[in-house]
Amino acid sequence: NAGVMQNPRHLVRRRGQEARLRCSPMKGHSHVYWYRQLPEEGLKFMVYLQKENIIDESGMPKERFSAEFPKEGPSILRIQQVVRGDSAAYFCASSAQRTDTGELFFGEGSRLTVL
Amino acid sequence: TQLLEQSPQFLSIQEGENLTVYCNSSSVFSSLQWYRQEPGEGPVLLVTVVTGGEVKKLKRLTFQFGDARKDSSLHITAAQPGDTGLYLCAGAGPYAGNMLTFGGGTRLMVKP
Numbered sequence: 001n002a003g004v005m006q007n008p009r010h011l012v013r014r015r016g017q018e019a020r021l022r023c024s025p026m027k028g029h030s031h032v033y034w035y036r037q038l039p040e041e042g043l044k045f046m047v048y049l050q051k052e053n054i055i056d057e058s059g060m061p062k063e064r065f066s067a068e069f070p071k072e073g074p075s076i077l078r079i080q081q082v083v084r085g086d087s088a089a090y091f092c093a094s095s096a097q098r099t100d101t102g103e104l105f106f107g108e109g110s111r112l113t114v115l
Numbered sequence: 116t117q118l119l120e121q122s123p124q125f126l127s128i129q130e131g132e133n134l135t136v137y138c139n140s141s142s143v144f145s146s147l148q149w150y151r152q153e154p155g156e157g158p159v160l161l162v163t164v165v166t167g168g169e170v171k172k173l174k175r176l177t178f179q180f181g182d183a184r185k186d187s188s189l190h191i192t193a194a195q196p197g198d199t200g201l202y203l204c205a206g207a208g209p210y211a212g213n214m215l216t217f218g219g220g221t222r223l224m225v226k227p
Binding site: 004033035040041042043044045048056091093103104105106107108109 | 119121148150155156157158159160163203205214215216217218219220222
């Protein structure tokens with residue numbers, strides 16, 4: 001399966017711990033997007049990355065959240081000192097190029113629960 | 116900030132009925148997409164509409180993009196229990212590239 005791969009699928013953290021979510025884009029895709037989904041809601045854009053570059057992080061909270069997409073390896077969304085409000089499903093999507101038709105392919109998500 | 120409003124939020128119907136889901140905005144989008152999401156999974160792309168007034172059909176699903184490219188609708192004919200899920204519309208552009216703006220979703224339940 002050459003789809004977007006996310007891990008872990010489920011992650012439980014206590015308040016104050018760190019959460020690291022990983023995303024491997026589809027083969028041949030160099031653009032990665034992170035979205036957050038709260039229960040019963042739509043997806044909210046967080047950050048858009050291309051290899052080694054952050055293109056747009058306008059949806060990312062200013063504190064505790066960071067993202068990277070290194071030259072080698074998966075993209076990582078890092079949440080430091082997690083709080084209960086961070087509990088959500090985090091989805092990664094990828095595309096081959098930046099186009100106005102905006103077709104994205106999503107992974108199955110990482111569900112973070114903060115106790 | 117571009118906003119997309121979906122209606123209705125929840126819809127529960129009997130098998131065989133028809134339904135329409137609406138996606139509205141005051142912003143113009145270069146394209147609009149419809150996704151379907153099952154519980155515990157990621158959104159799966161159903162269709163992309165690009166041209167104002169465009170109509171696309173996917174079996175029993177009909178998608179329409181408004182003439183002004185600000186709104187869209189999804190019509191399902193003779194709904195089946197397998198259609199149950201969360202339907203999401205998402206708009207791209209005109210300047211945002213691939214940063215999609217998602218609607219809040221319509222949760223559809225089709226009872227046998």
